[in-house]
Amino acid sequence: MSIYDTLNPEQKEAVLHTEGPLLILAGAGSGKTRVLIHRIAWLMEQGINPWNIMAITFTNKAAGEMRERVDNLVGFGSESVWVATFHSTCVRILRRYIGHLGFDTSFSIYDTDDQKSVMKDVCKRLNVDTKIFKERYLLSVISRAKDELASPLEMELAAGTDFQRKRLAEVYKEYQAQLRRNNALDFDDLIVKTVELFQNCPEILESYQERFRYLMVDEYQDTNTAQFKLISLLAGKYRNLCVVGDDDQSIYKFRGANIYNILNFEQVFPDAKVIKLEQNYRSTQNILNVANEVIRNNRGRKEKRLWTDNVEGEPIVFRLFTNGFEEAEQVIGDIGRHVREGEGEYRDHAILYRTNAQSRLFEEKLIFAGIPYKLIGGVNFYARKEIKDVLAYLKTIDNGRDELAVRRIINVPKRGIGATTLNRVQDYAGAYGISFYDALLRAEEIPNLGRSAGKIIPFTTLIERMRSAVGSLSLTELAKQLLEETGYVKELEAEGTEEAQSRIENIDEFISKITAYEETAEAPDLSGFLEEVALVADIDTLEENSNYVVLMTLHSAKGLEFPYVYMAGMEDGLFPSYMSIASDTPEEDLEEERRLCYVGITRAKRELMLTAARQRMVRGETRYNMVSRFIQEIPEQYLAQTGAKNPLTAAKERPRQDAWQQSKASFRSKPYESQTLTVTKASGLEYTTGDRVRHIKFGDGTVLEITEGKKDYEVKVEFDTAGIKRLFASFAKLRKL
DNA sequence: GGTTGGAAACTTTTT
DNA sequence: GTTTCCAACC
Numbered sequence: 001m002s003i004y005d006t007l008n009p010e011q012k013e014a015v016l017h018t019e020g021p022l023l024i025l026a027g028a029g030s031g032k033t034r035v036l037i038h039r040i041a042w043l044m045e046q047g048i049n050p051w052n053i054m055a056i057t058f059t060n061k062a063a064g065e066m067r068e069r070v071d072n073l074v075g076f077g078s079e080s081v082w083v084a085t086f087h088s089t090c091v092r093i094l095r096r097y098i099g100h101l102g103f104d105t106s107f108s109i110y111d112t113d114d115q116k117s118v119m120k121d122v123c124k125r126l127n128v129d130t131k132i133f134k135e136r137y138l139l140s141v142i143s144r145a146k147d148e149l150a151s152p153l154e155m156e157l158a159a160g161t162d163f164q165r166k167r168l169a170e171v172y173k174e175y176q177a178q179l180r181r182n183n184a185l186d187f188d189d190l191i192v193k194t195v196e197l198f199q200n201c202p203e204i205l206e207s208y209q210e211r212f213r214y215l216m217v218d219e220y221q222d223t224n225t226a227q228f229k230l231i232s233l234l235a236g237k238y239r240n241l242c243v244v245g246d247d248d249q250s251i252y253k254f255r256g257a258n259i260y261n262i263l264n265f266e267q268v269f270p271d272a273k274v275i276k277l278e279q280n281y282r283s284t285q286n287i288l289n290v291a292n293e294v295i296r297n298n299r300g301r302k303e304k305r306l307w308t309d310n311v312e313g314e315p316i317v318f319r320l321f322t323n324g325f326e327e328a329e330q331v332i333g334d335i336g337r338h339v340r341e342g343e344g345e346y347r348d349h350a351i352l353y354r355t356n357a358q359s360r361l362f363e364e365k366l367i368f369a370g371i372p373y374k375l376i377g378g379v380n381f382y383a384r385k386e387i388k389d390v391l392a393y394l395k396t397i398d399n400g401r402d403e404l405a406v407r408r409i410i411n412v413p414k415r416g417i418g419a420t421t422l423n424r425v426q427d428y429a430g431a432y433g434i435s436f437y438d439a440l441l442r443a444e445e446i447p448n449l450g451r452s453a454g455k456i457i458p459f460t461t462l463i464e465r466m467r468s469a470v471g472s473l474s475l476t477e478l479a480k481q482l483l484e485e486t487g488y489v490k491e492l493e494a495e496g497t498e499e500a501q502s503r504i505e506n507i508d509e510f511i512s513k514i515t516a517y518e519e520t521a522e523a524p525d526l527s528g529f530l531e532e533v534a535l536v537a538d539i540d541t542l543e544e545n546s547n548y549v550v551l552m553t554l555h556s557a558k559g560l561e562f563p564y565v566y567m568a569g570m571e572d573g574l575f576p577s578y579m580s581i582a583s584d585t586p587e588e589d590l591e592e593e594r595r596l597c598y599v600g601i602t603r604a605k606r607e608l609m610l611t612a613a614r615q616r617m618v619r620g621e622t623r624y625n626m627v628s629r630f631i632q633e634i635p636e637q638y639l640a641q642t643g644a645k646n647p648l649t650a651a652k653e654r655p656r657q658d659a660w661q662q663s664k665a666s667f668r669s670k671p672y673e674s675q676t677l678t679v680t681k682a683s684g685l686e687y688t689t690g691d692r693v694r695h696i697k698f699g700d701g702t703v704l705e706i707t708e709g710k711k712d713y714e715v716k717v718e719f720d721t722a723g724i725k726r727l728f729a730s731f732a733k734l735r736k737l
Numbered sequence: 738g739g740t741t742g743g744a745a746a747c748t749t750t751t752t
Numbered sequence: 753g754t755t756t757c758c759a760a761c762c
Contacts, residue, residue, distance in 0.1 A: 058752065087752055112751085187752055255751060355749055377751085411738095418738045537752060555750045577749050596750080619747070620753040 003073065004038060007031075014242075014275045015039045018046065018214070021235075021269035022242040023262070027306045028291070028602035029282025029561065032244045033066060036216055039242065040081055041074045043214055050080040054212040056231070057085055058219050060540040062559060066218070082212065086227055087187065087535050090194040093208070094185075095527070100201050101193055106527055108184040108395055108402040109534035113383060115139055115186050117404055122174045128167070142172050146188035147224040147256030149195060152176060181435075183401035191226045198233045209237040219559070220245030224256035232268075241269070247302050248295050251555060251596045253588075263302070280306045280602075282561055284313025287608050290638050291601040297633055298591045306602075315640040317609045318570075318631055324616045328361035331566050331611060332369050335549055338564065339371075346372055350550045350562040352600050354575040357618075358568060359551050366549065376538050376552035386492075386503040387510050391533065393482055396437070397466045398526045403436040410440070410459060413491050417459075421452040437463075462486070475529055476515045483507065554600045565604035567597075570612040571625035597630045686736045693717060693734040700737065 004012055011031060014024050015038045026032035036055060044050055057063045067083045084092070095105055110118065119135040122128070128138075145155055152173035159165035179185060185193060198205040215235050217223065220243035223231070235241035243265065250259045266272050280288055288308050295301070321327040335349045351362055356378050366373045381387065389412055395405035411417045428446045429439035441464075443449060443456040462485055469478060483489050489507060492500040517532060518524045539556050550562070554575075569575055575597070580589035601608060612627050687693050691703050701719035715734065 060752095085752075190752090251750075252752095254749080357748060414739080416738070420738085535752070539751095553750060574749095579749060592750095617753075 003041065007035070007038060008279055010275055010277050010279075011035050011038075014277070015042050017242075017273050017275070018043055018048075018240065020239055021265075021272040023220075023265045023269075023272050023274045024242065024244040024277060025262075025274065025302060025304065026244050026246055026277040027280060027304060028246065028249060028599070029280040030277035030306070031281055032218070032277065033062075033069065035277070036218065036242075036244060037066060037069045037073055039216065040070050040078075044074055044077060048214060050077045051082075052211065052213040053216075054082040054089075054214065054234075055084075055216040056089060056218065057083070058222060059537050059559075060085055060088070060535065061537070061542060062218060063088075064540075085535070086230070087190050088531075090190040090230075091531050091535065093194050094190065094197070095531075097197055097201070097204055098193065100204070101197060103180070103185070103193075104183050104399070104401065106183070106399045108182065108399050108405065109190070109531060110179065110182075110184045110186045110404070111383065111534060112139075113388070114184070114404055118175060118178050118182070119171075122171060122178055126170060126174055128171060133167075133171075138168070138171050138175075141168055142175060143188050144256055145172060146192050147226055147258075149192060149226050149229060181401070182403050183399055184404070188226070191224075191230060195226060195229050195233065198230075205233060206237070208234055213238045214240045215242065217241070217243045218245075219249075221247050221250035221259060221262045222252045222257045223261050225258050225261075226256075228258065228261045239269075248298070248304075248595055249558060249599050251558065251592060251599055253592050263300075276304055278304055278306055280308040281310070282605050283308065283602060284310050284606060286313045286315055286638055287601060287604050290316050290608070290634050291598055293635055293638070294594060294601065294630055294633050295598040298594055300591070314607050316634070316638055317607075317640050318634075319609065319611045320627060321611065321613045322615065324358075324361050324569075324613045327568060327611050327613045328365045331568060331609070332362065332365040332371065334566075334609070335564070336369055336371060344563055345547055346549045347544075347547045348563040349566070350552070350557065350560070350564070350603065351566045351568060352552060352554050352557050352603065353568045354554060354577060354596075355569075356553060358574075362551055362568070366551075372548040374542065374546070374548045374550050376542060376550065376556050378538075380538055381506070381509075381541075382533050382536065384503075384506055386488075386506055389488065390479065390483070390507065390510060391530070393463075393466075393486070394479070394526060395530060396463055397470065397478075398530055400437040401435045406437050406440070410456075413487055415455050415459060417452060417455050421449060421456070424448055424452075425456075470526060475518050475524060475526060476511060478526075479511055479514055554596050557603050558599050561603055561605055563604075563606040564609075565600070565607070566609045566611065567600045568611050569616070570610045570628040570631050571616070572628050573623070573625045574616070575628055576630070594630065687734060692737040694737055695719065695734055703734075 004015060007015060008031075011034070014022065014035050018039070024032065024035065026035070040050075040053055040055065043053055055063075055066055057066060063083050063085050067078075067081075070078045070081060070083065082089070091109070094103075094107070098105055098107060108114075116135050116139065119139055120130075123130050123133070123135065123138070145151075150158070152169055155172055156166060156169035159169055179189065198208070212234050215231065217231055222245075231241065231243075243262070245262050247259060247262050250257055250262070253259065266274060283291070285308060288306050288310075292305055319327075319330065321330060331351060335346070338344050338349065339346060353359065353362075359375055359378065363373070363375065382391065389409060392405040392408040395402050396409065399405070407422070410422070424446060425439045425443070426436065428442075429436050432439070437460075439446065440456055440460050443453040443460070446453065449456075466478065466482060469481070473481065489504055492504050492507075513533075514529060517529050521528055521532075539552070542550065542560075554567075573581065576590055576593035580586065580593045583589040610631060612625075612631070615622050615624050617623075687703055689703050692700060693703055694700050695717070699719060701717040703715060704718050717734070
C-alpha cells in the first residue's frame with residue numbers, strides 16, 4: 001500500500017497532475033495541505049529534484065507546518081524543497097540581487113510604525129495637512145497602489161487633472177524617495193521590488209524560473225495582483241503552477257487581495273486543470289450545514305457544497321447575553337466546565353472575535369478563572385517600545401542609512417541631545433549629501449553644534465565599537481553588551497515600577513529569542529535576525545503542543561481548527577462590522593464579512609457556540625446592537641438557543657429588521673421570515689430524579705438531583721464508575737435509558 | 738532639553 | 753475606556 005492510497009479520488013487526481021497549470025478549489029477542511037505535501041512527495045518520486053520544487057504560503061506558521069509534514073512524509077531530500085512565505089522568499093531574493101535596483105543589500109524592513117514615521121516626515125516636507133489627509137489614509141492609498149503594482153509615475157498619469165489624486169501621487173513619490181534614502185523597504189515593497197527586479201533583469205528571472213520548475217501556492221485566494229504577477233513570472237517558463245485556494249475564504253480584500261486571481265484563473269490559464277475538493281474531514285454535519293447555509297447568501301462565488309461523512313454532532317448553540325461581561329463570563333465558564341468534566345483540554349478551545357478590542361473582557365475572566373490562555377494579535381511583541389528600541393540599535397549597527405532607527409535611539413537612554421541639535425545635523429547631512437549617521441560621525445566639524453558635539457561622540461563611538469564587534473561576538477553577546485554599555489536595563493531597574501519590570505522581562509525574552517535564532521538558523525547573522533523579526537506574524541507564535549485556550553480574531557484563525565469554537569460578538573455593527581454596513585459598496589463588503597463568518601464556523605470540529613450581547617461597551621459608551629444578520633441566516637433546525645432569561649421575552653425582543661434590512665430581504669430568494677429563531681432552551685428534560693441515564697464519557701448513572709439554574713438545568717448524577725458529578729444539562733447531553 | 742497634564746483620536750481585519 | 757500627541761511649563 002502506498003501513501004497515496006489514503007487519498008480520496010479528487011485528492012489523488014490533484015496529487016498526480018504534475019504538469020501544467022492546476023487550480024485546486026479546496027473547501028474548508030478538505031485536506032488541502034495534505035494534498036500539497038503528497039504532491040511534493042509524488043514529484044520527488046517521479047525523479048524531480050527537490051531543489052526544483054517551491055511551495056509558497058502566507059504565514060511562517062503555515063510554512064513551518066508544511067515543512068515538517070513534508071519532512072515526515074518523504075524524509076531524505078525534503079530539506080531542499082523551498083517552503084517559505086511570499087515575504088521571506090522575496091527577502092531572500094532581494095538580499096542577493098537588490099543591488100541591481102540601487103539599494104544596499106543590508107536594507108531595513110519597515111513595519112507599520114516605521115511607515116507612519118516616514119509618512120509624517122513626508123507630510124511635513126510636502127506641507128500636507130494631516131488633518132485632511134491622515135497618515136493612515138495616505139499609507140493605505142500607497143499600499144493599494146503597490147498591491148496593484150502601480151508606480152508613483154503611473155499614479156500621477158492616471159490622476160489626469162484631478163488635483164487631489166495628483167497630490168496623492170506626489171506623496172507616494174516622496175514616500176518612496178524617503179524609503180530609498182533610508183535604504184529601507186516596506187512590506188509591500190518586498191513583493192513589488194522583487195517583481196521589478198525580475199522585469200529589469202531577465203537573466204535573474206530566468207535563473208529562478210530554472211530553479212523553481214514546480215510551484216505551489218497555498219491560500220491562493222488571498223494573493224494580490226503583485227503576488228500574482230510574481231508567481232506568473234516565476235512560472236512563466238515551465239508553467240507548472242499549482243494553486244490551492246477557496247474563494248469562500250477570501251478575507252483579505254482590505255489588504256489588496258484580488259479575488260479575481262482565483263475566479264479568473266481559468267481565463268488566464270486556459271489549459272488549467274480544475275479540481276474541486278468538497279469532502280470535509282474536519283467538522284460535524286451540523287457545523288457544515290450551518291456554514292453552507294451562511295455562505296450560500298453570497299453571490300459571485302464558485303458553486304460548491306461541502307459534505308462530510310462525519311457524524312451529525314451536536315446542534316450549534318446560539319446564546320444571547322445582556323452584556324459583554326456576561327458573555328465573557330459564560331463562555332469562560334463553559335470552557336472551564338468542559339475541561340473539568342473531561343470533555344476536552346484547554347487547547348481544544350478557541351474564542352474567536354471580529355476585533356482585537358474584544359479580547360480584553362475574555363482575558364480578564366480567564367485570569368480570574370485561572371485558565372491558561374494565549375492571546376494572538378493585538379500589540380505585536382516586536383512592536384513594544386523597549387523591543388523597538390533595542391531593535392533600532394541593532395538596525396543602526398546593521399544599516400547606518402536607516403535614519404529612522406538612528407533617530408529613535410540617539411537620545412535613548414537620555415544623552416541630552418535634542419531637536420535643535422538634530423536639525424543642525426540634518427542640515428549638515430543635507431548640505432554634504434551624506435547620511436544622517438555619517439553626519440553624526442563628523443559631529444565635531446558641524447558648525448553651531450557647540451557642546452552638543454560632545455554628547456554625540458560617545459554615541460557614535462558606541463555604535464562603531466559595536467560594529468567592529470559584529471564578527472567576533474555572537475549575536476546574543478552583542479545584544480547583551482549593547483544593553484550593558486547603554487545602561488538601558490539599568491535605567492529601567494532604577495525606575496522600579498511594575499511597568500519597567502515588565503519591560504525588563506520583555507528584553508530578557510528578546511535576548512532568548514536571539515539565542516534561539518542563533519541556534520536554529522543555518523548561517524545566523526545580524527541581518528538575518530532582523531529580517532526574521534520583521535517578518536514574524538503573531539500567529540506564528542501559536543504552539544500546538546502547549547495547553548492553553550486560544551484567543552484571536554477571525555482573520556487570524558484562518559487555516560486553523562479546534563474541537564470547540566466560540567464565536568463571540570455576533571452583533572450587527574460589530575460583526576458584520578459597522579464599516580462594511582456603512583461602506584460605499586455594502587454588498588461587496590458584507591460578502592467579505594460573510595466569508596469571514598464562514599471561515600469562523602468552519603474552524604470548529606466538534607462543537608460551535610455563537611454568542612452575542614444586547615449591550616456592549618464600545619469606546620467607553622454603551623451600544624445596543626441587533627443580533628448579527630448572519631445568525632438570522634442560519635435555519636432554526638440547526639440551532640439550539642439558550643441563554644435567555646425568559647424564553648417569551650427573548651422571543652419578543654428578537655431584533656426587528658430595520659428598513660434597510662427589509663428592503664434587502666425582499667430581494668432574497670430566501671426570506672428572513674422563514675429563518676426566525678425560536679427559543680429551544682433545554683425546556684423539558686427527558687429524564688427526572690431517579691432515572692437511569694447515560695453520559696458519553698462517564699457511562700451509566702442515576703440522576704440524584706435536578707436544579708434549575710438561570711441559564712440551564714444542573715443535574716447531579718451518580719455514575720456507576722465515575723462517581724458523583726454535577727453537570728449542566730445542555731452540555732452533558734444525558735440520555736435516558 | 739525634559740517633564741507634565743490635558744485634549745484628541747481611536748478600532749476592523751495584517752504579512 | 754485607553755492610548756497617543758502636543759503645548760505649556762520647569
